[in-house]
Amino acid sequence: MFGQIDHIGVAVEDLDDALDLYRDALGMRQQHRERLESQGVEAALVGVGDGHVELLEPLSPESNVGRFLARRGPGLHHVAYRTADIESAIGAVRAAGLDMIDEQPRGGVQGSRVAFVHPRATGGVLTELVEPAH
């Protein structure tokens, strides 16, 4: 169903500070930066191998990532697995009895299509399915 770990998502207080850490201290290459109003975040991607780290700064305290930061502080927010066919992956997850947050794909960064599995279905791990742009 899944090809590989596509990325981890990290909730950060300040995107520029986080880029200093991942790019300058950990030596990853910055790939992309995008404001995603629909998800309430400004996101930056830093590459590591064929995957990446998605750094997420909330646009408001009421956004999902804003509430995550208030509740748990900065840190690991989600994991995303890559799939070539997100409709099939959603179907397989639902057929296994797991609840989706998104039963239909929505737009992610860099033109990808994404859907989140409900964390209560996956042992508290917020799990994203991502089909990269072709």
Place this chain on the structure above:
Amino acid sequence: MFGQIDHIGVAVEDLDDALDLYRDALGMRQQHRERLESQGVEAALVGVGDGHVELLEPLSPESNVGRFLARRGPGLHHVAYRTADIESAIGAVRAAGLDMIDEQPRGGVQGSRVAFVHPRATGGVLTELVEPAH
């Protein structure tokens, strides 16, 4: 410095239930299961692409993962980046001014050598460096 995301670590209450989820519902292949007394966990690896998910059930409430579960509940515990030379990676991380939990590598699952960066140095993300067994 890093080749790719090697794995994510997930804290779980019950390893068999977690294997039912990752193997049977999400379709990942079980690769390995090992009791690591030195880290206070029983670990199971399920493969996804060239990486894996490391499921961690604590051997006692006083272990690191046991305390994590008591404090935050089950969920994402750490991320690990693969390196071909862990001594060099530790040196580079320290040279960038980041604190290590392990200044010398120690034994991880499947004969790997691992070292953790202190999460206060990495924005709350517990970050592991891993050199796989050759």
